[in-house]
Each structure stands twice: as C-alpha cells, then as structure tokens.
Amino acid sequence: MNRLLALTAMVTVFASCSRDAPPTPASSGASATPRVVPPSPPSTAQAVDALDRIDGRTPVPLLPMMANHQKQSMRDHLVAVQEIVGAVAKQDFVAVEKSAGRIGFSEQMGAMCTHMGAGAPGFAEQALNFHHTADEIGVAAKARDAGAVLAALSETLTTCTTCHQTFRQQVVDDATWAKATNMTAPAGPMHH
Numbered sequence: 728m729n730r731l732l733a734l735t736a737m738v739t740v741f742a743s744c745s746r747d748a749p750p751t752p753a754s755s756g757a758s759a760t761p762r763v764v765p766p767s768p769p770s771t772a773q774a775v776d777a778l779d780r781i782d783g784r785t786p787v788p789l790l791p792m793m794a795n796h797q798k799q800s801m802r803d804h805l806v807a808v809q810e811i812v813g814a815v816a817k818q819d820f821v822a823v824e825k826s827a828g829r830i831g832f833s834e835q836m837g838a839m840c841t842h843m844g845a846g847a848p849g850f851a852e853q854a855l856n857f858h859h860t861a862d863e864i865g866v867a868a869k870a871r872d873a874g875a876v877l878a879a880l881s882e883t884l885t886t887c888t889t890c891h892q893t894f895r896q897q898v899v900d901d902a903t904w905a906k907a908t909n910m911t912a913p914a915g916p917m918h919h
C-alpha cells in the first residue's frame with residue numbers, strides 16, 4: 728500500500744513538472760477511467776528518443792566532453808549563487824564581488840559560450856546576456872548596496888531560468904556535431 732501511495736505521489740509530482748502530463752497508471756486508483764500506459768521502450772536508444780519527444784525544449788548538440796564541461800560549469804554557477812546569497816546576508820561585499828566574478832563576463836567565458844552554442848541558434852546570445860547581467864551584481868557589491876545586489880541577483884536568476892526553459896543538452900557523436908555546427912569534431916570545450 729505504501730508503495731502504491733509513493734507511486735501515485737511520484738506520478739503526481741512528475742505530471743506537475745512536465746508540459747504534457749503523462750497518463751496516470753490505471754492501477755493507481757486515482758481515476759475511475761482506465762488510461763493507456765505507453766509500453767516501456769525496448770532499448771536505451773529508444774528510451775532516449777522517447778525523452779526527446781517529451782522534452783519540448785530546443786536541443787543544444789554537444790559532444791560528451793562538452794556536455795560534461797557545461798554541466799560542471801552550471802553546477803559552479805549555482806555554487807556562486809549560493810555564495811552570493813550567504814555573503815549578502817553577512818553584508819560581506821568583498822565576498823559577493825569575488826563570487827559574482829565567477830559568473831561575470833570575460834572574453835574567455837564569451838568564447839566558451841559561443842562554442843557551446845554553435846549548434847543551437849540563440850543559445851550564445853542568452854549565455855552572453857546572462858554573464859553581462861551577472862556583472863551588475865559586482866557593480867552593486869562595489870557600491871555596498873545589499874538591495875541592489877539582490878535585485879541584480881534576481882535579474883541574473885531570471886536569465887538562468889529563461890535559458891533552462893528554452894534549451895536542453897543533446898549529447899551527440901562527432902559526425903552529428905560537425906554537421907550541426909559546421910565545425911570539425913572532435914573539439915575540446917576550450918578550443919575552436
């Protein structure tokens with residue numbers, strides 16, 4: 728019974744997170760109308776295809792190394808946000824500025840984002856806008872203005888969530904990546 732409840736809860740949570748609510752298993756007892764449960768994909772490749780059809784966001788084609796690198800830097804972006812919130816709570820503006828610097832714009836950051844987005848029109852623009860918006864956090868920290876730091880952080884987080892709503896990773900092989908970007912694979916995340 729506990730397992731059934733847990734399953735029902737999981738399905739409910741999943742449904743509320745996805746654009747197209749998946750069908751409720753007929754056995755959940757949550758609905759009187761039996762629904763059709765799609766068969767599980769027989770292979771991993773088909774499971775990936777099934778996800779591609781459910782996830783309506785624009786794919787960003789990336790080689791495995793690039794995809795891993797992108798996720799690493801994403802996790803560090805979130806750490807930077809965590810540090811900024813902690814530092815502003817303590818009115819430690821030096822620490823705010825330091826952490827904001829990690830998500831701010833630099834030529835190297837810009838080149839990397841352009842490379843990452845080479846196969847997804849619009850990605851690099853959103854990425855550069857994010858880094859330029861994050862620069863305002865440092866400006867507010869220099870002015871020792873906690874309210875302005877939080878306002879700039881909020882603007883920055885909007886650029887994070889907007890991009891996440893628009894794009895998703897799509898890990899591809901060398902040939903697919905080369906075709907999508909008109910570049911030669913393999914290429915490391917730092918090289919053009």
Ligand code: HEC
Pocket residue numbers: 787798799801802804805808830850851853854855857883884886887888890891894895896897
């Ligand atoms: C220009 C686009 C873009 C911006 C801006 C952006 N992200 Fe992401 N982020 C992505 C993509 C694409 C993924 C992969 C999502 C997927 O495939 O479902 C991702 C994934 C992540 C992940 C998951 C990492 C993992 O290990 O799976 C975290 C955490 C994250 N982003 C945090 C942030 C934070 C915090 C910000 C802003 C401070 C931010 N991102 C800004 C595009 C972006």
